[in-house]
Amino acid sequence: MPRVPQTLDAEAVRSWCAGALAALGREREEIDAINVYPVADGDTGTNLYLTVESAARAADEAFAKRSPQAPDVAEIIRAMAHGALIGARGNSGTILSQLLRGMSAVLAEGGDGDHLARALASAAEAARRAVAHPVEGTLLTVADAAAAACAAGGELVTVARNAHDGARTALDATPGQLDVLRRAGVVDAGGRGLVAVLGALVEALTGETPAPSAEPPHAPVVLGDCPPEGGSGGPAYEVIYLLEADDTAVETLKARLDALGDSLVVVGGDGLWNVHVHVDDAGAAVEAGVEAGRPYRIRVTHFEARPEPAGRAVVAVLPGDGLAGLCAEAGATTLVARPGETPTGTDLAEAIRRAHAREVVLLPNDTELRQIAAAAAEQARAEGIRVALIPTRAAVQGIAALAVHEPDRRFDEDVVAMTAAAGATRYAELAVAERQSFTSAGVCQAGDVLGLIEGDVAVIGQDLTATAVTVLDRMLSAGGELVTLVVADDTPAALATTLEQHVRTTYLAVDTTVYHAGDGAPPLLIGVE
Incomplete structure (x- = not known):
């Protein structure tokens, strides 16, 4: 019989991260399939997975730095939260990163049941503050319910189980709180991801896998038929970036971005923030970040370029925001490469997933990215995506290739034409x-x-x-x-x-x-x- 810990130690935190990553890996496709709010873009499961992947990697690195000794719990908790912050993806991933950050401040003081209960309450409050316009029936509601269910405290395992049970019950109720979920016949995708993360905590402490959520059955969701709450349209772009700025500048930034679009979430603190917003003017959202501080790792996704997980998309790495906006307007999924900040294979693989297409043409636009791009393409192929890597060595070659891109012709013919245009430049x-x-x-x-x-x-x-x-x-x-x-x-x-x-x-x-x-x-x- 496994030992049941009375306090959350460093090894338990690392096991929790690994378990949460494994759980989201198993459920990623199902969570993607029920993603209809705030935008029916079918990537919530993937975004949560990538966010937790970054947190788990940071936790492992904290152990590696202290090897052969284990880090103290405060150190690994902070590493986990920081990893989630810098790796947060999408609306739900950004909120989850704030939940982990909110928990870290309390758990760094102690890891018993009472501290865990307080940590969950602090996390739910911090996440709700980070969202410009909180909506019930979402991940925020599920987080509130998890905190409320264990508010009385108690032994560590009891608190963890109560939090998971409370979250699972709240998740099953989300279709009655948000009309877009009711019409689609699904529970909230972000909330389901949080239930998986809390279930992984219970498993890390007890070795037992919690019972799955009793979510209502649903018919396959057609993403294009599920518009955001309150209208049939919505902003054209998702903009995400990390930002180095002080608190005062961030408050001004929030007001500017709130006026530009919706789904605004700004998380972080101590000079480092993760900014997420949906807008029609991607350039204005980035410019607002420049005025507030130093934005980097900027990602701009054109929603209309991927209405359904079918067809073909182009993924391009660009050296500046202006070119990224230009190529996004042409339908490409873009990744901005800053001087001294070479995109990783994970960044490129995520961009391929964000394209949400069965066929993807990848334009690295940099000689030094060729091997990294090749590895990312192989990773995407293993996930069932057909990827063609055109070894463009400069942005001008990528622009030439994109100019002749025709998604309606056969994939091989399109790749040949794009390769020829790039090679002729x-x-x-x-x-x-x-x-x-x-x-x-x-x-x-x-x-x-x-x-x-x-x-x-x-x-x-x-x-x-x-x-x-x-x-x-x-x-x-x-x-x-x-x-x-x-x-x-x-x-x-x-x-x-x-x-x-x-x-x-x-x-x-x-x-x-x-x-x-x-x-x-x-x-x-x-x-x-």
Whole structure:
């Protein structure tokens, strides 16, 4: 008979994380299938899984750092909460991260039953504060019920069981509280995920698997037939980012984002926040974050690009918010790569899942991402998604590929056409040298302007415009019909105008297109087709 702990220790927390991840892994597809609120996009189970995966990874890392000794419970609890915060995905995942953060502050003080009861109450209160407009019949309601069911405290296992039972009972009642659930004949997807997480806590403490929820039977849900509560439409984009900012700036940010859209959830504290909102103007949501502090790991998802888990989608990694918004408007699921913040295989695999399509074309748009993208594609294939990786080496190649994308033709034909368009696009980039270095064009000094063609330094100059003209001339010497210029926010506004004029007067048969990459992109990207 397994030992029943009287306090929540570090090993029990790690077991809880692992168990919650396993439970959500088993139930992910079923939770995705009943996801009809706040947006019927069929990814709540996946988002909860990825959030807990990040928490579990952080817990394991806390053990690895202290090996061979185990960390104390306060340390691993905080690691778990921080991991959930930085890895939170979607509306429900963001709320779950706040629940774990709310619990961590109390459990760091002690791990007995009374502390667990207080932790659940603190978590439910913190999660409700994080949501701009709380709605009953959701994960928040289930969290409240879990806290209320164990408010009297008691032994640790008793508190955990009472919380799970209270959450399960509240979950079964959610269709009577939210009309969109009643019409679809399902319980709340986020609430079901929380029941799984609390069930994993009971199992970690007792070794016993709790009985499943007695949720009402339901017919298969057709996602397109289940609009958000209160209307048949809804914002076009989901915007998520991490934000470094102080409390005062975040309060102002909440007001701005609340005016822009809905499903606003802002969680975190101590200078680090996870921001989630649904809006029609993705650029404005990101700009609001820039004004508040430093946003990063920005993810923009176009809801209309994935109305049903069928058809084809394009997933693209872009070097700036402007390009991400542009490609999202063209129907792509995008991932923004910041300087010094290379996307991980998990990030790319999640983006493929967010595309919510049976067939996905993946555009890494960076030579260094090719192996990472290949691993993410293999992971998605193992989940039953057909993925084609086009080894685009620059954003301009990705733009060229997306321009010829036609989801109505056969998958292989579409991939061939996109690959050909990318391969026919020569690319260049302007960068500023950070230190003295030996290059293929000679020795550069810190502050020199470097013109890279196909990844190799071809020109070293002191002036951005002069270097750009030299690079452009070298590329067009081999011919070309279309020049694509991608400029960053901090690039002088006159640069693009000067280059357009140069092409117009020097190369009469060549057209020019200019795009704005936004913040965080290289000063200039050039594509020649």
